[in-house]
Amino acid sequence: MPKINAVIFDRDGVLTYxxxxxxxxxxxxxxxxxxxxxxxxxWGALGKSHGFPKNxxxxxLFFDQFWxxxxxxYTLDPERQTALQQLNYMEFIEVFPDTLPALALCKQKNMKVGVLSNFPLASLQESLQRFKLDAYIDEAISASVIGTRKPEPEAYLALCRKLSVDPGECVFFDDEQPCVSGASAVGMTAYQVDREQEKHxxxxRIIANLEALELIIK
Structure with a gap:
């Protein structure tokens, strides 16, 4: 394995659920x-007709239109619609117990840390701040903001540019195999996170959880 200087994570299914x-x-x-x-x-019809938010x-505005x-x-009365508009999707996100130790290990090893998500909203950074993950993360970008998504090569390369690293310096973790393959195709060392597995x-290049990180970035 080449020298690793950066670790890149997907958010959903890897850091959070x-x-x-x-x-x-x-x-x-x-x-x-x-x-x-x-x-x-x-949701999908709205995104297709109006586009997903970039900021x-x-x-x-997107959420207002969605509600x-x-x-x-569903032919709802104004009172119910107003109640829906008070909901915040971040209330329905949790952090995996191995996330913080993995991020802390990256920093202990002086690694740059990035998050690359196909999440179709602009509030990726805000969600990381909510769970106090942002202190460990150097750059985080989502598909709707950069205008491309995994497994397209430009998605990975866009984050590499932000981190000032080459793809070959990166180890990448994602729960979806096509996204893992896309990372490998641009030269990253890529692993699939399959939390249904009992063992690494x-x-x-399949790991059961992020505890495997200490075996990978020695």
């Missing part, structure tokens, strides 16, 4: 009959 049931229940409190599938359909101001579209779809499989 969504509490889907909690989120669905919170929306269903005001939207009788709400399902995640229908919510994602409305915090656009994100506020309006959902209210119209370093030979095939």
């Amino acid at each position: 969504f509490l889907f049931k909690k989120g669905i229940d919170a929306v269903a409190r005001y939207v009788p009959g709400f399902t995640l599938e229908e919510g994602m359909r409305v 915090p101001e656009e994100e506020i 309006q579209a959902l209210a119209q779809h 499989d370093l030979d095939n």
